[in-house]
Amino acid sequence: xxxxxxxxxxxxxxxxxxxxxxxxxxxxxxxxxxxxxxxxxxxxxxxxxxxxxxxxxxxxxxxxxxxxxxxxxxxxxxxxxxxxxxxxxxxxxxxxxxxxxxxxxxxxxxxxxxxxxxxxxxxxxxxxxxxxxxxxxxxxxxxxxxxxxxxxxxxxxxxxxxxxxxxxxxxxxxxxxxxxxxxxxxxxxxxxxxxxxxxxxxxxxxxxxxxxxxxxxxxxxxxxxxxxxxxxxxxxxxxxxxxxxxxxxxxxxxxxxxxxxxxxxxxxxxxxxxxxxxxxxxxxxxxxxxxxxxxxxxxxxxxxxxxxxxxxxxxxxxxxxxxxxxxxxxxxxxxxxxxxxxxxxxxxxxxxxxxxxxxxxxxxxxxxxxxxxxxxxxxxxxxxxxxxxxxxxxxxxxxxxxxxxxxxxxxxxxxxxxxxxxxxxxxxxxxxxxxxxxxxxxxxxxxxxxxxxxxxxxxxxxxxxxxxxxxxxxxxxxxxxxxxxxxxxxxxxxxxxxxxxxxxxxxxxxxxxxxxxxxxxxxxxxxx
Numbered sequence: 186x187x188x189x190x191x192x193x194x195x196x197x198x199x200x201x202x203x204x205x206x207x208x209x210x211x212x213x214x215x216x217x218x219x220x221x222x223x224x225x226x227x228x229x230x231x232x233x234x235x236x237x238x239x240x241x242x243x244x245x246x247x248x249x250x251x252x253x254x255x256x257x258x259x260x261x262x263x264x265x266x267x268x269x270x271x272x273x274x275x276x277x278x279x280x281x282x283x284x285x286x287x288x289x290x291x292x293x294x295x296x297x298x299x300x301x302x303x304x305x306x307x308x309x310x311x312x313x314x315x316x317x318x319x320x321x322x323x324x325x326x327x328x329x330x331x332x333x334x335x336x337x338x339x340x341x342x343x344x345x346x347x348x349x350x351x352x353x354x355x356x357x358x359x360x361x362x363x364x365x366x367x368x369x370x371x372x373x374x375x376x377x378x379x380x381x382x383x384x385x386x387x388x389x390x391x392x393x394x395x396x397x398x399x400x401x402x403x404x405x406x407x408x409x410x411x412x413x414x415x416x417x418x419x420x421x422x423x424x425x426x427x428x429x430x431x432x433x434x435x436x437x438x439x440x441x442x443x444x445x446x447x448x449x450x451x452x453x454x455x456x457x458x459x460x461x462x463x464x465x466x467x468x469x470x471x472x473x474x475x476x477x478x479x480x481x482x483x484x485x486x487x488x489x490x491x492x493x494x495x496x497x498x499x500x501x502x503x504x505x506x507x508x509x510x511x512x513x514x515x516x517x518x519x520x521x522x523x524x525x526x527x528x529x530x531x532x533x534x535x536x537x538x539x540x541x542x543x544x545x546x547x548x549x550x551x552x553x554x555x556x557x558x559x560x561x562x563x564x565x566x567x568x569x570x571x572x573x574x575x576x577x578x579x580x581x582x583x584x585x586x587x588x589x590x591x592x593x594x595x596x597x598x599x600x601x602x603x604x605x606x607x608x609x610x611x612x613x614x615x616x617x618x619x620x621x622x623x624x625x626x627x628x629x630x631x632x633x634x635x636x637x638x639x640x641x642x643x644x645x646x647x648x649x650x651x652x653x654x655x656x657x658x659x660x661x662x663x664x665x666x667x668x669x670x671x672x673x674x675x676x677x678x679x680x681x682x683x684x685x686x687x688x689x690x691x692x693x694x695x696x697x698x699x700x701x702x703x704x705x706x707x708x709x710x711x712x713x
Contacts, residue, residue, distance in 0.1 A: 267692055411504065444469060603650070
């Protein structure tokens with residue numbers, strides 16, 4: 186039976202011992218799904234829990250987890266709700282196997298702030314992080330608290346800003362293995378399935394523009410902001426400085442095809458000297474959307490490109506997440522709209538980190554990274570280079586696992602699972618590792634596809650996999666290619682080989698299609 190909620194009732198708002206008035210209002214506005222589903226739970230694991238219960242009890246990964254939100258008499262209803270929101274959010278991104286540990290770790294830090302009479306802010310949590318960093322036995326609590334802080338920043342809590350997120354990347358870490366050679370917790374904040382989702386979204390948007398379909402004004406504007414931040418890693422302050430004339434058409438043929446675009450990007454911060462705007466290549470897919478935005482709103486050549494109002498950061502964050510939601514799979518949108526999932530949110534600083542991380546991983550110099558990001562010095566750029574993993578880590582990522590959220594999004598990226606009798610387009614045939622593959626699915630894309638068949642299909646929204654297709658054979662061929670590439674990279678000491686990352690993404694997409702086909706088959710068999 187569910188226990189009666191015994192959370193301590195404290196006076197509202199200004200008299201709260203931990204949260205400010207604004208933070209209380211923010212917590213009240215948070216929505217926690219009534220049913221928290223564990224998307225990748227196996228056959229004998231708990232599939233869901235009721236978030237409204239005062240106790241959470243479930244079995245996952247061979248562990249029985251038990252969380253009693255009433256066992257600590259000093260937790261009030263707002264503190265409990267914020268803790269539940271964090272745990273629900275975390276379980277969407279990662280395995281819920283250790284939720285009870287994370288609950289206790291974050292709860293203990295609430296108590297630290299209350300006892301020391303400190304504000305609920307990034308500055309206070311940073312002090313706790315620095316204390317945890319010097320205690321090797323507390324490294325797990327350190328990273329749990331860091332994930333909690335990232336969530337508060339993404340949700341726009343008072344006292345937590347995007348500037349704090351940049352600072353969070355360079356906060357001292359626990360002295361764990363190899364900490365003097367590179368930073369721990371190395372991971373691109375923008376996952377590969379999310380990158381694929383963005384690329385597919387812009388491809389679809391470009392098709393709609395070329396066909397002169399009706400597109401809402403807010404989608405054109407949001408997509409333009411997302412595209413620039415995704416490609417260049419601009420700060421909101423840089424976006425606010427852009428002018429229409431900063432978008433340049435560099436070259437084009439007489440027929441009007443194969444155009445090349447660039448953008449003049451201002452520096453975010455000025456040093457002792459005034460720096461001229463720097464020119465950066467702009468992909469045609471992004472430039473097409475921006476030019477459509479300029480045309481739609483009839484902006485003069487010397488006009489400001491984006492009117493971001495008085496709060497550029499909030500405006501950019503809102504635009505990014507609205508457009509990412511628009512690009513996301515329909516099933517994910519439906520679940521979020523129905524309150525079954527918490528929307529995963531991103532910030533502009535995460536995309537900035539993604540650009541720098543990707544450049545460092547591909548072997549770019551500190552000068553190149555500083556140039557693209559608009560830095561007036563090389564200090565921050567060197568941080569990304571020192572943070573980039575070596576080949577051993579790349580190999581581990583390529584052959585290892587991916588978080589829950591990445592798997593969930595990737596599983597929803599392709600079209601419906603079909604049988605050979607379905608009429609969903611033409612059958613797909615292609616080569617991988619000198620082998621022909623022709624029994625994997627159908628393509629519903631109407632025009633001529635410029636991508637390589639089979640290899641590029643598993644992350645495409647137009648791909649409809651066969652439920653009993655030869656996907657395992659395709660996976661084996663990609664795995665064999667990946668092993669050869671890693672071996673060659675080892676032999677040549679090429680730790681920044683970009684082909685490894687490409688094959689790792691392809692391998693991951695195929696694995697998720699296989700799993701999705703298995704789940705679809707289980708559902709069909711159960712209903713028979």
